[in-house]
Amino acid sequence: MAMNRRDFVRGGVAAFTVGFAAPSFLTDIARAQGRSRRNLVVLYLSGGNDGLSTLVPYRDQQYFARRPNLAIPASNVLQIGSDSAGNALGLNPRLADLRTIFNAGRLAVIQRTGYPNSSRSHFQGTDIWSTADPSAPQGVGWLGRYLDRMPAPVDPLTAWSTVRETPRTLLARTVGVASIPSVAEYAFASPNTGADAQAARQSATRIASHVPVDQPHLAFVNSTAQAAFATLDRVAQVASYAPTVAYPNNGFGQALQMVAGAITRGVGTSIYWVQTGGYDTHAGQNTNVANGSYNTLMTTLNGGLFAFYRDLLNQGLLSDTLVLQFSEFGRRISENGSNGTDHGAASMMMVMGGGVRGGIYGTAPNLSANGNPTLENSNQDIRFETDFRSVYARVLDNWMGSDSSAILGGDFRNGPNFI
Amino acid sequence: MRFGREQEIDHLYRRAGFGASQEEVEAYTSLSFASYAASVARLLNYSEIPDDVDSFIGRPGYVGVTGRSGSGFQPANNILDARQRWLFRMVHTKRPLQEKMALFWHNHFATAYSKINGEIGDGGFATRMLAAKPDEEASRTKGQIELFREHALGNFRTLLIEVAKDPAMLVWLDGRTNVRARPQENFARELMELFTLGVGRFEETDVYAGARVFTGWNLSLANRNTAQARYEFFYNTAQHDTTAKEFSFPIYADGRRTIPARSAGEGIQDGIDLIDAVARHPDTGPRLARKLYAYFLNEVDAPDESFIDALARTYYSSGYEIAPMVRMLLLSPQFKDPSSYYKRYSWPVEFVVRSLKEVGWNGFSVNSALSPLINMGQQLFEPPDVNGWELGPGWFSSGGMLARMNFAALLATNQRFNLRDQSRGNVDSPESLVSYMLDRLTPPEFAGDAYSALLDYARAGGAWTGSDTQLAAKSSGLAHLIAGSGDYQLV
Numbered sequence: 001m002a003m004n005r006r007d008f009v010r011g012g013v014a015a016f017t018v019g020f021a022a023p024s025f026l027t028d029i030a031r032a033q034g035r036s037r038r039n040l041v042v043l044y045l046s047g048g049n050d051g052l053s054t055l056v057p058y059r060d061q062q063y064f065a066r067r068p069n070l071a072i073p074a075s076n077v078l079q080i081g082s083d084s085a086g087n088a089l090g091l092n093p094r095l096a097d098l099r100t101i102f103n104a105g106r107l108a109v110i111q112r113t114g115y116p117n118s119s120r121s122h123f124q125g126t127d128i129w130s131t132a133d134p135s136a137p138q139g140v141g142w143l144g145r146y147l148d149r150m151p152a153p154v155d156p157l158t159a160w161s162t163v164r165e166t167p168r169t170l171l172a173r174t175v176g177v178a179s180i181p182s183v184a185e186y187a188f189a190s191p192n193t194g195a196d197a198q199a200a201r202q203s204a205t206r207i208a209s210h211v212p213v214d215q216p217h218l219a220f221v222n223s224t225a226q227a228a229f230a231t232l233d234r235v236a237q238v239a240s241y242a243p244t245v246a247y248p249n250n251g252f253g254q255a256l257q258m259v260a261g262a263i264t265r266g267v268g269t270s271i272y273w274v275q276t277g278g279y280d281t282h283a284g285q286n287t288n289v290a291n292g293s294y295n296t297l298m299t300t301l302n303g304g305l306f307a308f309y310r311d312l313l314n315q316g317l318l319s320d321t322l323v324l325q326f327s328e329f330g331r332r333i334s335e336n337g338s339n340g341t342d343h344g345a346a347s348m349m350m351v352m353g354g355g356v357r358g359g360i361y362g363t364a365p366n367l368s369a370n371g372n373p374t375l376e377n378s379n380q381d382i383r384f385e386t387d388f389r390s391v392y393a394r395v396l397d398n399w400m401g402s403d404s405s406a407i408l409g410g411d412f413r414n415g416p417n418f419i
Numbered sequence: 420m421r422f423g424r425e426q427e428i429d430h431l432y433r434r435a436g437f438g439a440s441q442e443e444v445e446a447y448t449s450l451s452f453a454s455y456a457a458s459v460a461r462l463l464n465y466s467e468i469p470d471d472v473d474s475f476i477g478r479p480g481y482v483g484v485t486g487r488s489g490s491g492f493q494p495a496n497n498i499l500d501a502r503q504r505w506l507f508r509m510v511h512t513k514r515p516l517q518e519k520m521a522l523f524w525h526n527h528f529a530t531a532y533s534k535i536n537g538e539i540g541d542g543g544f545a546t547r548m549l550a551a552k553p554d555e556e557a558s559r560t561k562g563q564i565e566l567f568r569e570h571a572l573g574n575f576r577t578l579l580i581e582v583a584k585d586p587a588m589l590v591w592l593d594g595r596t597n598v599r600a601r602p603q604e605n606f607a608r609e610l611m612e613l614f615t616l617g618v619g620r621f622e623e624t625d626v627y628a629g630a631r632v633f634t635g636w637n638l639s640l641a642n643r644n645t646a647q648a649r650y651e652f653f654y655n656t657a658q659h660d661t662t663a664k665e666f667s668f669p670i671y672a673d674g675r676r677t678i679p680a681r682s683a684g685e686g687i688q689d690g691i692d693l694i695d696a697v698a699r700h701p702d703t704g705p706r707l708a709r710k711l712y713a714y715f716l717n718e719v720d721a722p723d724e725s726f727i728d729a730l731a732r733t734y735y736s737s738g739y740e741i742a743p744m745v746r747m748l749l750l751s752p753q754f755k756d757p758s759s760y761y762k763r764y765s766w767p768v769e770f771v772v773r774s775l776k777e778v779g780w781n782g783f784s785v786n787s788a789l790s791p792l793i794n795m796g797q798q799l800f801e802p803p804d805v806n807g808w809e810l811g812p813g814w815f816s817s818g819g820m821l822a823r824m825n826f827a828a829l830l831a832t833n834q835r836f837n838l839r840d841q842s843r844g845n846v847d848s849p850e851s852l853v854s855y856m857l858d859r860l861t862p863p864e865f866a867g868d869a870y871s872a873l874l875d876y877a878r879a880g881g882a883w884t885g886s887d888t889q890l891a892a893k894s895s896g897l898a899h900l901i902a903g904s905g906d907y908q909l910v
Contacts, residue, residue: 046804120608120626123806124618156817164796165809166816179816185794186821189828191835191895199879200896204824206872207865207904217719217764218863220812222905225824227817280804282605283593284538293537337601338593343608377623 038399039263041272041323042143042169045301047280048122049327050341051348051382053287053294054095055109059088062367066334070287070341080360083111087364092287094298097306098350106309106318107352108418110391111362112374114346114384118329122280122343125328130168132389132408142392143271144172145407146400156227157234159271160262162255167273176227178269183239183258188232205229234267241265244314248303252276256308264315276300279327283338305352312354319354322399322419326388332380333367345381349391351418355399361416362386390415424448427455429861430760433910434715435462435749436515438773441859459749463572463742465514472512473504473552482510482775485786494550495562496543498532499789501550502799505564506785509772516745520571521564522768523714526810528582528614529802530563530591538590539650548587548650549800558642558649563587564800572742575707575734576698579614583690584652586638592805595638598658602630609805615697617706621667628664632678632689635659659686670696698739704731708744715748717762718811726753761863761909764811767795769910770823777860778827778898779834779841791829794822815908824903831902835895839887842894847885849877849893856897862907873900 057063058074077090078099089109091099101107115134119125127137140148147159147170154175161167161179170177180186188204190197208225212218241261247253252274259272278297286292305323312318330347346365365374365382376383393404393412398419405411428447432439439447447458461468475481477492484503486492494504505518512518536545547560563585570578582588583606589595597603607629611621639653664678670692678689697703708730712722730744737743748754765773771788792798796819802808831838846852853873857865865873877893901907 120623121612121618122804123612161816161818164794164816164819165813177816179818181818182794185825186818187825188821189825191828191832191899192892196880196892196896199876200900203872203876203900204903206875207869207900207906210867210869210905217762217812218905218909221764221815221820221908224815224817224820225905228821228824231817232821277804282603283596335601336596336603337598338596338603340593340596342604 037320038401039270039272039321040143040395040399041259041274041321043323043325044167044169044273044275045279045297045325045327046126046275046277047327048125048329048331048343049279049347050281050285050294050331051111051346052331052333053285054092054298055111055348056090056092057087057364057367058090060364060367062369066367066369068335069339070285070335072287076288080109083360083363085363089360089364092294092298094295095302097302097309101306101309101352102358105358106354106356107350107358108356108416109360110349110351110386110416110418111360111364112346112382112385113326113349113362113388113391114330114382115387115389116384118345118376118381118384120329120343120345122328127168129326129328129388130171132392139171140173141167141169141171142407143169144175146396146402147172147175147177147271149402149407150175155230155268157231157268159273160259160269161273162258163273163275167275170271170273176223178227178231178235180231180235180258181255183235183261186228186232186235188229201229235262237265238262238267243307243311245307245310247307247311248300250300250304252300253304253307256304257311260308260311260315260317263312263317263321276304281331281340282336282342283340285335285340309352322351322353322355322395324391324395325350325352330382333375333382334369334380345376346384347382349388351391351395353419355419357418359418361418386416387412391418394419426757426760427755428458431455431458431462431749432515433773433861434754434763435459436519437509437769438776438861438910440776443776455755456750459746462516462749463746465517468513470514472508472514475511476504476507480781482507482780483782483784483786485784495552495556495560496546498536498546498550498800499786501546501562502789503785504550505799506768506772506788509768510775510780510785517568517571520741520745521567522766523711524567524571524578525564525799526802526807527710528563528567528588529805529807530587530800531802531804532800535587535590544648544650545587548590557646559647560586560649572745573740575703575739575741576694579610579694579698580691582614583610583633583636583694586650586652589636589638589652590650594633594636597630597634597636598655599634599660602627602634602660604630606630606636607633610693611697613806615703615706616700617702620700620702625666625668628666628678629693631660631662631664632693635683635686636690654687656683656686659683659689661686664689666693666696668696668700672699699735704734707731707734707741711741711744711748713763713810715745716751716754717759718764719762723753726751761906763910764814765908765910766808766810766814767792767797767819767823768799770795770908771826773910774827774830774902778830778902779837781834781837783830783833787829787833788826791822791826795819795826796822820905820908823908824899827901827903827907828899831895831898834898835891838894838898839891842890843887846890849874849883852890852893853877853897856894856901860898860901860907862901862904863909865901865904865906869904869906873897876900 056077058077064071076093079090082088128134130141131137132142156176159177166177190200208222238261247257285294287294331341331344366372389412394415396402396404494500551560551562553559553561592606594606608626635655635658637655642648663680666676708727733743
């Protein structure tokens with residue numbers, strides 16, 4: 001049984017509370033550190049992205065044979081060239097702006113990322129990608145281990161989750177992660193005004209500083225309140241951010257606008273978590289229907305990422321920013337009877353940013369339904385070619401300036417050289 | 420501080436319900452429920468209490484709901500109103516354990532409105548499939564939540580069968596598209612991984628076989644294009660895979676692992692056989708026992724394994740009944756031990772409902788709690804995925820905690836005059852006001868500097884006069900600080 005968050009708090013919160021000092025002190029640290037130079041934005045497509053519908057091997061006849069309804073015709077894909085094995089590839093037709101970024105050399109697509117014996121469970125799969133530990137996907141995340149290696153005390157705004165919960169990827173033993181889905185909502189309210197409201201905030205801050213070692217559960221809850229008090233005023237600066245481009249008015253676009261605001265304002269965050277869902281396309285994926293669900297997903301992805309890219313480019317901050325995209329698994333090669341695809345194995349990753357060496361990495365699988373080494377599960381699934389940990393390692397070593405071997409518990413420095 | 424009997428009742432009602440209002444504490448501690456065992460029996464035997472809570476919606480003296488302009492309040496057809504009605508029920512029900520279990524099953528069989536609405540479109544189908552009561556509108560749809568209420572403390576095997584045929588589930592996990600030529604794995608996988616055995620307790624081949632078992636468990640639309648239109652479970656004989664299905668675990672009590680080939684007409688029995696097997700499976704009882712233990716008793720300390728074993732044995736020996744497990748939990752010495760108090764992390768709806776019951780509701784509409792609940796991370800009828808919500812510490816983050824603090828501020832602001840009126844005459848100093856508010860809100864003991872912080876707040880801004888202005892400001896300010904504290908989030 002996988003250890004859950006509960007076990008984690010039980011074992012780890014005593015150390016966790018040490019990371020919290022007086023909020024004013026932490027604010028000073030953040031100020032002293034100044035605007036962080038490099039940002040990592042982790043983008044999670046939740047549900048298990050069907051890589052074959054994102055990056056299409058449009059000359060592979062097996063692709064059309066196994067997906068009579070879902071295969072995207074060659075005439076519709078956005079051609080981006082061929083991989084090193086000569087497989088012609090095209091982006092989903094709704095990713096026109098991502099092709100622009102690709103053509104600018106700032107987007108890398110990495111085919112067949114995964115790991116041996118891929119889990120087909122959403123939850124176990126997500127835990128494996130989050131911990132970077134397929135054999136024991138428990139406890140802290142791979143970026144949580146990065147945070148734990150920073151010299152204490154670590155500013156509680158070092159990592160910023162744009163969803164409510166702390167994703168396991170960022171879960172650390174000694175560092176708290178700010179979760180800020182909406183800057184406007186991230187403010188302290190009070191039933192009264194003026195001096196009374198100030199007294200209330202002082203009192204609430206004192207109550208939150210109560211972190212009894214014999215009550216780790218209360219210490220944990222209070223540490224989240226402490227982190228809120230330590231970050232409120234800086235986050236408020238992001239509310240007034242005026243982007244240079246219009247972001248799509250959906251959750252994903254608005255989250256990226258907030259991240260761009262935080263990067264521009266230099267609030268001290270170096271790791272952001274953004275996610276967008278709906279990728280569990282068992283039914284009605286409908287890649288060839290105008291309003292099909294997969295097209296909607298791709299439109300959302302394309303619009304948000306392109307606005308973010310242009311905004312940062314305009315602000316002169318693109319070269320400081322790296323977007324790393326993943327999903328918990330890929331999907332079955334053959335479509336099912338519901339115009340969808342079931343849980344599969346390897347998928348694809350994308351990396352975008354000013355420091356990226358754009359291009360196509362890895363090779364497409366041979367989709368032939370006869371026994372062949374690029375497939376697994378009786379030729380139903382795509383076998384991984386690039387271990388996802390080697391992608392993480394490249395980011396840790398070449399972008400974060402960290403030590404991937406220590407964080408990943410092994411040498412994965414043989415991965416694609418996209419940065 | 421409350422002591423003894425009152426504290427025990429507070430604890431019981433925070434766990435087996437959503438907390439107790441002042442009136443309820445007085446009623447529950449009165450002679451008519453003299454013993455603790457009698458209180459537990461009353462909670463469990465709720466079928467003896469009329470289920471009339473919905474008839475009080477809109478009445479004075481109850482928490483408010485807010486209808487939409489034009490269409491009014493339509494809990495069977497509008498998901499926002501369905502959320503309001505459920506919150507109303509949690510606040511005012513006289514059958515709190517039934518609502519508490521309905522919430523448990525809603526998380527266990529987590530089904531979200533947005534996918535259903537996206538898949539089958541407008542016309543209110545999605546809200547009805549989740550939340551309608553069969554007697555309240557023309558289609559006579561029985562919503563999924565009514566299923567959870569009906570079987571709240573019932574038989575788990577029966578509930579599994581009902582869930583497998585539930586129209587909302589058939590859309591949510593795509594069973595409606597599970598056909599012979601192309602089996603759809605979604606439901607079969609989650610039946611084993613999330614609803615019964617648990618992850619890692621079965622093989623991929625079991626998923627493939629399970630998908631074939633449920634081929635033909637589809638949906639039909641009755642009374643199409645009329646006001647009576649309703650989606651119904653439909654066993655489609657033409658779409659059932661009639662061949663044998665082999666599993667890695669025993670399907671039958673005698674150890675056989677293969678569901679035999681059956682004619683299409685009799686093939687619905689395949690699904691019943693598989694549900695029997697997963698209900699009987701040795702991993703299901705302990706897994707349910709752990710979930711119920713964490714839900715009712717303690718999710719901080721590791722459970723006593725012999726107690727989990729005993730709960731699981733009760734599950735099997737009773738023929739998969741839930742009531743005996745919950746009775747065993749509530750009557751256990753572990754439950755009553757004060758070391759179990761405040762050892763659960765409240766879910767956002769638990770926090771909201773308890774705050775309403777303890778701070779007050781007169782003049783507040785549960786509609787005002789809907790957006791704050793989104794910020795706290797729990798929208799009813801909208802779990803994030805089929806795994807349900809991330810419970811325990813998973814509810815807490817800086818943003819989530821701030822949302823709780825801010826709901827406390829919203830409610831305290833709304834209740835400032837009620838709080839003023841109710842504290843007037845009961846308090847004559849900052850100290851007594853702090854005591855009054857702590858007693859009213861039932862948090863764990865505020866010790867040391869946390870208590871001093873409350874008192875300093877009560878004293879700030881000038882000498883104590885006990886004026887109405889001062890009482891309104893400080894009672895609402897303290898309600899905010901207490902309900903918004905980390906301590907209060909523990910139940």
